[in-house]
Amino acid sequence: MDKYIINDDFLYKYMKGAENIILESLPKEEELSYKFSKRFKRKMNKLIRRENRTPFMKSFINHSKKVAVLFLIFATIAFATTMSVEAYRVKFFEVVIEVWEEFTSMIFKNNKNINDRKLIPAVPEYTPKGFSILEENINDYVYSIIYVDRLY
């Protein structure tokens, strides 16, 4: 019958041998031929690509993420403020600018000049430099002017 004292010295003495047996019992890498799924390969390739980035790129991407989060927070706060303060909200909704590929459309909505369902238009005081009036229309609800530039 043997006597053993289970303390750190005992474990330092025998654990290495036990671990070697565990590792030696494993088949060699080249003897194994499991075919990994496409899903696994895809995930690993992504991981390897991520790890292959330079330290500079890694820190740049990390910082970019932080900046994006901060920007998102700022944009959310700004939008919430605009929507909660009536004066800003009115401005935001009243002026709609639609920029198209070939022309710019500016639509102003105004409730002040309504008189007996007859529109009293707010007419622009001058024609923008380099433009001339092509068409001018007015009805009970809409007053529109189409400007063209000289290149047109």
Place this chain on the structure above:
Amino acid sequence: MLIYLSMIEFQEDKSKFEQLYITYKQTMFYVANRILKDEYLSEDVVHQAFLRIIDNLSKIDKINCHKTKGFIVVIVENIAIDSYRKRKRENSVSFDEVEIYIEDVKNSDNFILNDIEETILKLPINYSTVLRLKYSQGYTNEEISEILMISEENVRQRISRGKKRLIEILAEGGNKFYG
């Protein structure tokens, strides 16, 4: 000069992680599947193990050595047992109650084991992993807690319970022991 140095660092890191993947992916899958007996889950475990390896890349010096292989096997075993526990009944079984053994080592005739080594191999993997990291690979409790992502208190607890279990197993074999 700085650019040159960063390029060297980049090349070294690149080869280290990729080489680990090339060198050990089959072994890692084998170790995970030996515990889980499920190829789909085992692939997930291997992927998670590589994520864990990235966090501990600085602890690996050489690619092809016993220490690195042991380190990687411990990580895979640890994650596989965690996955096994989750699959078994979500959180109803505590980690320490999960007793999975390395059956194919114990059943192998290829190794002549002394009493002590045989006793150590009878330890459940969850104790064996911590003891191997500490007493075979020489990591501190703090490093083990980083590698296994558990608290240092938990590391100490597992070492203590692992020792107790060793004493119990030795006692079962009719040996006298002292804690």
